[in-house]
Amino acid sequence: MSRRDQIRTSEVDLDFPREWIEFLDPADEQHLIRADLTWLLSRWTCVFGSACHGIVAGRAREGCCTHGAFFTDADDENRVKAAAAKLSPETWQHYRRGFKNYTEMDTVDGSSPARRTAIRTEDGPCVFLNDAGFAGGGGCALHAQALRDGVHPLKYKPDVCWQLPVRREQDWIKRPDGTKVLQSTLTEFDRRGWGPGGHDLDWWCTSSPEAHVGSEPMYVSYGPELAALVGTAAYRKLAELCAARLKSGLLAIHPATVAAGQPKQRGGREPATPPQA
Template sequence: MLVDDPDDPRSREVGLDFPREWIEFVDPADAKHVVRADLTWLLSRWTCIFGRGCHGIVAGRAADGCCSHGAFFTDGDDEKRVRAAVKRLTPETWQHFRRGFKNWTENDTIDGKNPARRTATRAADAPCVFLNDADFPGGGGCALHAQALRDGVHPLEYKPDVCWQLPIRRDQDWHKRPDNTKVLISTLAEFDRRGWGAGGHDLDWWCTSSTDAHVGAEPMYISYGPELTALIGAPAYAKLAELCAARLRQGQVAPHPATEA
């Protein structure tokens, strides 16, 4: 959603279609695993600016960040991991404390047909139940994220998959090659507005396209190293980091326009 009003933060979002650089390599630990990575995105200086200028995805609710809706679980393992993390929360650390799995989750649907469970919202049209208000004595922001930091672990160990993976999009597909061999291709790309489906174009603001969020001190492949490692494995991440560093030394052909602005 591009606008011309310079006072509107959406005016600082770049378009979705621009040249990108890609790299493809075989996972050093698995010859049947091929990684395709968007270097334009991973070499960008995007960083999360929640609470530091984030405009939020719903108009008038900047404090929500991207937590304005519940987070769908990807599978049983995701659900089990979050369940364990929730047990570590208390009324002092979770503003909207609720006991019992069914009290902090809701049944919904992603495709309009099949049921899917997600984290609950505080009420209809309210943010995720795990989002503490900024003035909450126990700390504002995601209660699960804060608990992970208190426990000395990375937030990806406590938060739903969709929450810690954003704004990286990983797609995986088995591909049959001309010689009839098969490889699993993991594609790492920017989770832009299109990543949300048709509804992504209706978000009031989205950070990956905004110059406001391309202010990181390090390129994404470094700042999101733990997340990338979780997505493709340590050996593959080490190779990816090596290739990203080499590309930076050589100079990019297609840098991200939001970083360059």
């Protein structure tokens, strides 16, 4: 069996039992949170630069940065523009001045134009990705700049980059009594999250035991990102419920966490200071 086949066959199937919880946002009675406990209590962690195999065969060092990141809205674009202005040729290997020089137009659905971060060549990677041997440091230049500035990387990176691999879906739903609530669903961004093309990725971390090696549950390690996605008050409640579920024993443990030989999902802790959004 080839190395690629070994990598793909080690990933767990996409369909398995999951535990969910629903609760109202303490700060907004019209905001309903629906959370995938199996995912948030897993031991997934980003293994970029270590165990990551990358989404394209033979390009492990690029991780999931092979393709440009599509912007979600003007706020997303402006945040990256402000962060990029802090970079220099010493900190950004492929330095480009001007928003339109480090972004380009493409399409997500095959027809509607959308702007994304540029790629260095026709097949990538993202222009913000520094090579591992770059004197200013390898990896995402925006991520590194955030760390130098003492802020969380989500403040500088495109939305899709800091949100992955959490999938948030938001829909206004009508209840039987006619009332409406905004339902925010938090779950795993698995291969299917990319659409049909997700199955063509050479490797994807959420299904791989090699990425389920975190020292703490994901709801803790990804606390700042979750707080940014649903709000600080909702995240505090989510963390409380996750900690309680761990203490009582999770029934549907993520199979990749099990395959990684992680400790039994009991005795989790709640973050001492829930992060600010």
